[in-house]
Amino acid sequence: MGKVAVVTGASRGIGFAIARTFAAEGCSVVITGRDGAKLARSAAELRRLLPKQTSAHDKGGAQIVAEVCDVRDADSVAALFAMVKQRFGRLDVLVNNAGTAQPAVAIEQTSLEVWRAAIDTNLTGLFLCTRAALPFMQAGATIINNLSVAARTVFPNFAAYNASKHGALGFTLSLRDELIPRGIRVVALMPGATDTDLWRQFWPDAPRERMIDVESIAQAVLYAVLLPPNTNLTELVLAPTGGAL
Numbered sequence: 657m658g659k660v661a662v663v664t665g666a667s668r669g670i671g672f673a674i675a676r677t678f679a680a681e682g683c684s685v686v687i688t689g690r691d692g693a694k695l696a697r698s699a700a701e702l703r704r705l706l707p708k709q710t711s712a713h714d715k716g717g718a719q720i721v722a723e724v725c726d727v728r729d730a731d732s733v734a735a736l737f738a739m740v741k742q743r744f745g746r747l748d749v750l751v752n753n754a755g756t757a758q759p760a761v762a763i764e765q766t767s768l769e770v771w772r773a774a775i776d777t778n779l780t781g782l783f784l785c786t787r788a789a790l791p792f793m794q795a796g797a798t799i800i801n802n803l804s805v806a807a808r809t810v811f812p813n814f815a816a817y818n819a820s821k822h823g824a825l826g827f828t829l830s831l832r833d834e835l836i837p838r839g840i841r842v843v844a845l846m847p848g849a850t851d852t853d854l855w856r857q858f859w860p861d862a863p864r865e866r867m868i869d870v871e872s873i874a875q876a877v878l879y880a881v882l883l884p885p886n887t888n889l890t891e892l893v894l895a896p897t898g899g900a901l
């Protein structure tokens with residue numbers, strides 16, 4: 657495919673599955689996360705997937721780059737995209753995927769720390785990364801914002817997460833309308849319960865066999881990226897294969 661993609665929060669989970677799919681298609685992929693050691697291991701795994709003719713030794717071929725970045729931090733985000741611009745000169749696909757959940761608690765028991773972690777990561781992070789990436793995204797590029805079904809519905813005892821994702825949907829819809837004249841597609845990705853580490857902190861025994869497999873999400877994202885440039889796909893909604901959780 658030959659595109660240049662940034663996938664935030666791609667050291668594991670949904671982000672890693674998306675990066676894996678892009679790498680297998682011969683894309684250059686920049687993966688980010690806060691844990692540098694984990695990120696380096698994930699990048700090594702992705703490099704093994706690059707098609708042979710575009711191995712890391714092939715100058716001008718696809719590359720996998722691991723960059724530590726905390727999406728809550730404007731300087732960290734600026735450094736990430738400065739590196740991408742310097743290395744590739746353009747960005748074809750931005751997947752704003754980095755996100756965090758919260759423990760299940762009533763609103764009166766929700767600490768400011770929990771509230772800020774959700775809002776800063778899931779909402780402000782989306783804004784910071786998009787703002788830094790846009791100056792070198794051209795017509796035909798795609799932005800995928802990984803929201804959640806929690807962007808439209810609500811889960812009781814998850815007010816911070818719900819609020820961050822509802823806000824992120826508002827941001828995504830504004831972005832979509834602003835970027836239509838520039839020919840940049842903006843897609844709201846809204847998966848239901850998906851089998852990743854995210855569940856460990858609030859429902860360790862969740863029935864994972866009923867959840868969405870990360871690979872299905874990655875394939876849906878690839879589909880959205882490969883559509884003809886003038887296709888105005890706006891949403892990808894995936895529901896758990898084992899019924900509502």
Ligand SMILES: NC(=O)c1ccc[n+]([C@@H]2O[C@H](COP(=O)([O-])OP(=O)(O)OC[C@H]3O[C@@H](n4cnc5c(N)ncnc54)[C@H](OP(=O)(O)O)[C@@H]3O)[C@@H](O)[C@H]2O)c1
Nearest residue numbers: 665667669670689690691726727754755804849850852854
């Ligand atoms: N799993 C689900 O059921 C589900 C359903 C719908 C939507 N989603 C959304 O999908 C996205 C990915 O979730 P996941 O389930 O794949 O979670 P995950 O397995 O916990 O992975 C989260 C990723 O985001 C990174 N990350 C977290 N905070 C970050 C920060 N401040 N800056 C940079 N990177 C950060 C993590 O790496 P580090 O910890 O090393 O930073 C990790 O790579 C989230 O936005 C989530 O809300 C998940």
